[in-house]
Amino acid sequence: MTVLDIRALNRATLARQLLLDRADLPVLDAVAHLCGLQAQEPQEPFVGLWSRVRGFDPAALSDLLTGRRVVRMHLMRRTVHLVTADDALAWRARHDGMLRQRVLGVYRRELAGVDLDELATAGRAVLADGEPRSMTGLARELADRWPAPGPRALGEMLLALVAVVQLPPRGLWRTTAGVRNVPLSSWLGREIDPPAPPGRDPVGEALMRRYLAAFGPASTADLRAWSGLAGLPAAVTAIRDELVVLRDERGRRLWDLPDAPRPDADTPAPVRFLPAFDNALLGYDDRSRIVDDAHRNLSVAGERVVLVDGRVAATWSVAADTVTVAPLRRLSRAERAAVTEEGAALASLLCDSDRVRVATDAP
Template identity: 70%
Template sequence: MCVTVLGTRALNRAALARQFLLERAELPALDAVAHLGGLQAQEPQEPFAGLWSRLAGFDPAELSALLVERRVVRTHLMRRTVHLVTADDALAWRSRHDAMLLQRLLGVYRAELAGVDLGALAEAGRELLAQEPSTLPAAGRVLAERWPDVSPRVLGEAVSVLVPLVQVPPRGLWGQAGPASSVALATWLGRACDPPSPEGPEGEDPVGEDLVLRYLAAFGPAATADLRAWSGLAGLPRAVARVRERLVAFRDERGRELLDVPDAPRPDPGSPAPVRFLPAFDNLVLGYDDRSRFIDDAHRGLSVAGTRFVLVDGRVAASWTVVDGVVTVTPLVRFSRADRQDVGEEGRALAAFLSGGASHRVTIAASPR
């Protein structure tokens, strides 16, 4: 059986289309967050720039309202990083991530937590954060009264894994700053997380299967290693096997099998890709094991360092910062005159968005030699 090989540019355009980066989508912010499987949000203001680049006429007040109304939440989830996800996804997905979250916690703090009864710590943390929000360091100091041999910082980090929590506003609201105060997710949403799905007689894993299909719809075509890189979960092999008959398969130029949902867009590789500004830690880049469809190997390390990227022709071509309303672009590759013009135009629009219309200023540094 002949399997279609998809080149890097074809994979690039497919992912851009699904990420609403080929053309801004006419969607409510809630629907966009759901489709994208959430946005990485450890930097509280970054999701606003991410949605501005993806949605036509995006109003940041819309996303702030969703946070206040508790329809989206900021919580530790994929890869044990803070993600902005819909309330429904937080409740449905959290239990499926518990084992991974604990594994990653112990990968860092196993020695410090060696003498701690994690069940007792979870119970104490749940009681402490059941009603009143607290920062994790403050919660850790309270818990250190019972576990004095453990650093309060470690105890606070542990509770964020052992107890499903959400970071509450004003943290994450547009243009506002606030401490990273957390409260129990069940308290905030008025409903406990869905319990872990028991394995069915034929190996059903409904939450895992949903994660596979949702990931491919927003990031595919992709390999199981890419799914693992996005979710932090161990590849979801049982879930992949369960849904495989509903998927189509391709190969990339390295020979890796790529899976996809049949009806997702796969544009012509020659489709033009407009300049787009991405926020720090955007999942467009972090959501793959093989990031070559978007970023050169020489710049890959920047993707985990909080660098904000500029896409030119669909690929990472520059970084950007903003200070006092001025967007500064630093090319990573040589820009043509047309590139500089297009980057400047999009950058001025971004400056206006970030400053509430007070600034349209962009500076573009010289291209590297």
Template identity: 70%
Template structure:
């Protein structure tokens, strides 16, 4: 069986993630292709799409949000993701059990013997017609659920009830609280019911995941989705997949015709937003990030890829992009990072700045 090293695996994922070459595809198609984008920080997907798409216009994504063709909702890993409306409706029921279990991992003792179905019904009624912040919903329901704090009620309901966060939350350049409403109300269609036979949604998720993250192990699929119950879906589609192994000996699965570039294919400098799924979408993240820096991937650090690997973090303040190397930069690295950083500063500032600062490399 073919053994693929970290460089080969990284190049495959970079190609599928539109990070070897910016893609010329519509924004809606890009969000669908990426199987959603983690988006608890509302503005971060804009930087993620800028790094992936040629001539990306952020107002196009804003329009998709206001036109209700993409939504912000809790899905994979019980985190807020930006996904297409179609995917939100198709995937929500398959994620319900995971969302509840992860919520109970936080609130099991607090909830005790709370009737979750009744709490969900009350929450759905409060969020059916008017978008509200979740703390506001918690205060509305506090008298009916006196054992729970309003903040707890609101957070629990994001797992119990299919909700979307409505604009202006997530609109380019906007600052707004997270106001939620029932997904069915916002999209004019109900969430797809759970499958009664087999696991068609799970099978589709396996294929969608591999198309953008493969080759990957089932543990990687689980780390991305948060879903434990996908072995049956993997078995159902296994005959349509090809297998290899990584340097640890793990079995990797993939779509037979998916891109797998030569490991020596040049990888340009790319700036990733906070919580980008390119890094978070794996159990074994060694194809992109050294073990010493793995913890940064869950801390909200924004990464700079150099030669296809995490080599620095970045931040932006008052139009200036500041890059902090995690390893030594060559002169060519600094030139390439500076050029891409200036382009990012220009984008983020609406054309008012091209300022970049690159800190000294660590010794």
């Protein structure tokens, strides 16, 4: 059985994530390939796509949002993701149970005694008039009927029970706007794909294939960490004859598509700036392929990171007209020059400047 050392696994990850070479892809195709981008911070997907798509124009993503070809919604891990309209319709029902359970994990006591099916029906009835609503606005309209939970718990559960999307202008380039929700099916003019009947899990199998194309090689624990879904090992078992089995240096079993790229471990990796909460980090249970254990929680904390030689080596921020880089390790002269060059290009995107400041190297 082929064993991938940490560097080979890193290069495979970068290739799948479009971080080894920027891709010549339409933005819609890039979003689809990546299985969406985490997007609770509305401007972050623009940086994620700029780092992955050659010649990326932010207006192209804004146009896809207003044109209803991509949407913002709670999905994987109950976090806001930017996904294609087709994937939103195909995947939402498969995430229903997970979304409900994650809200109950936080608000079980407040929601005790609430009939969730009845709440979902009432929520859909309120939203049927087509008027966009905030989460708290939706909850307040039902608070007389369910006064005990409070607007936060009631609103969070409503957004888990009823498939909604966040409307533009939220998520548009250089735009600040609050969250307004409408039903997914009414926004797209198409119905959500129904849940699969008991038995085989075609959506789970498709998710596994798509995940490996964008994140593999990976374990079932990695797939679960990305999706938040339980029950996917059965989907892996159903398609295991399509897959190859590899191992990492610690002996973990990794699944992969047979023809997916696994570049040589010595393949050069360019500097890349990643946005907050990027799935290149959060899409795995074991993130050691791309970040040292000492820094594994940087992205969870909302830090933006810089990849140098394929690994997290710095954080970055932007203020006024300057991109500031804070190294996590000592950078060589060549690495500092590459970081500065890529940072200047990012500054041009974000603040129409080329000003970059690389702070003193970490000890």
